Amino acid sequence: MDEDRKKILADARLILEELGEPPEEREYLSKLIDILTASIEKHSPDQMEELAQRVIDNRALLGHLKQLTDELDALKELSINLTSSLDLPDVLDAVTREAMRLIKNAHDTNIFLYKNQKLIFGAALDADGTRNKAYATPRPGGLTYTVARQGEMVIVEDIRNHPLFANAPKEWAGSIVSIPLKVSDMVVGVMNMARVKPGGFSSSELRLLSLLSDQAAVAISNANLHQLISHQAYSDTLTGLPNRRALDERLEEEVQSARRNNYSFAVVMMDLDGFKTINDTYGHPVGDDVLRLVFNQMSRGVRNTDFLARYGGDELTLILTQSDISSARIVTEKITEGMKRLNFTFPDKRKLKLGISGGIAIYPVHARNGPDLLRAADTALYQAKKYYRGTFQIARGITGPISKHDNEGG
Numbered sequence: 001m002d003e004d005r006k007k008i009l010a011d012a013r014l015i016l017e018e019l020g021e022p023p024e025e026r027e028y029l030s031k032l033i034d035i036l037t038a039s040i041e042k043h044s045p046d047q048m049e050e051l052a053q054r055v056i057d058n059r060a061l062l063g064h065l066k067q068l069t070d071e072l073d074a075l076k077e078l079s080i081n082l083t084s085s086l087d088l089p090d091v092l093d094a095v096t097r098e099a100m101r102l103i104k105n106a107h108d109t110n111i112f113l114y115k116n117q118k119l120i121f122g123a124a125l126d127a128d129g130t131r132n133k134a135y136a137t138p139r140p141g142g143l144t145y146t147v148a149r150q151g152e153m154v155i156v157e158d159i160r161n162h163p164l165f166a167n168a169p170k171e172w173a174g175s176i177v178s179i180p181l182k183v184s185d186m187v188v189g190v191m192n193m194a195r196v197k198p199g200g201f202s203s204s205e206l207r208l209l210s211l212l213s214d215q216a217a218v219a220i221s222n223a224n225l226h227q228l229i230s231h232q233a234y235s236d237t238l239t240g241l242p243n244r245r246a247l248d249e250r251l252e253e254e255v256q257s258a259r260r261n262n263y264s265f266a267v268v269m270m271d272l273d274g275f276k277t278i279n280d281t282y283g284h285p286v287g288d289d290v291l292r293l294v295f296n297q298m299s300r301g302v303r304n305t306d307f308l309a310r311y312g313g314d315e316l317t318l319i320l321t322q323s324d325i326s327s328a329r330i331v332t333e334k335i336t337e338g339m340k341r342l343n344f345t346f347p348d349k350r351k352l353k354l355g356i357s358g359g360i361a362i363y364p365v366h367a368r369n370g371p372d373l374l375r376a377a378d379t380a381l382y383q384a385k386k387y388y389r390g391t392f393q394i395a396r397g398i399t400g401p402i403s404k405h406d407n408e409g410g
Helices: 003-018 023-039 045-057 059-082 088-102 143-150 203-233 244-261 275-282 284-300 325-340 370-387
Strands: 108-115 118-126 154-156 175-183 186-195 265-273 307-312 315-320 355-363 392-394
Touching (some): 088 108, 088 203, 108 143, 118 143, 143 154, 143 175, 143 186, 175 203, 186 203, 244 265, 244 315, 244 370, 284 307, 355 370, 370 392
Parallel strands (some): 355 392
Antiparallel strands (some): 108 118, 108 186, 154 175, 265 315, 265 355, 307 315
């Protein structure tokens, strides 16, 4: 480097230090002066010195331009991260990651989704990397609910001396900003960011958080819409139960899992006895009410790990994970008993009396893939309907260690 350039750069650094510029700003402006003076090194030292002085004189403008450039870069990175997935948990995790990346010295950030006037925990991230730890439930009159209802940002510079935290735990301290996540005028969530020490948030930080919240709100709205459409595609419109498409996918997953982990499971096909008479006598609207009653009651009685789907018409299919014939029989006996407790009155004041028949197939005894298991259970159901109405029949062809079980009707 030319001696003149060295002296000019050293003088510039000294001036910037005397002006009280932060170290990172001094470094940035020094590099800029170095680059610019190098580009005119063939000119006179006076011209290089004049250029350096102009950089110093306009340092505020240059710093502002740098800040805007950083914000644009952050916004670009944010857009890429938030549009890479339509899965709601992934979107929420991406928002918290970006928030912690953009705002320095943040202790933690969290997001609560707002639906039907209620806040539901969405995601969280701490400075130490801890993910999705909900420290507290939003208080009805607290900060998060206030922002959700009013739809306006609230900045709390000192938690211990703010009315919204009057009844908060004594150990709560520091500062926090709470931002509504809005699509048009609708609040879909609230994002909070906290610091350990009291104090405000700079205008550039608030601008970045506002940009983030706008992007986050749209991403959350899109993810919610995707979730709704996906749910509709896999749900029966009448009863809300999973449909045949969902059943086929779940059955394939269960077969693969059972194959990997070497366990058995049961597939139960069921059909209501006498349902056609209800439709013929009272019409389909009443029949639909009966289906909703029966199917929804049955869905409440199965384990969380099991899977109940509407196969079509008045037929149901139940997947009992990690089950054998003995456990399947216990479940089907409960289903039969539950049918006797149904409480429904027809328009002519008659009480509902409805039976159920079914067929049971076990993986891998009766079949080793999903379609064949369904066929085996359906064939057993046909036998029950034709010869043993009101019972659950076991598919034929039992082999291996569970051959001791009877395959006659229950």
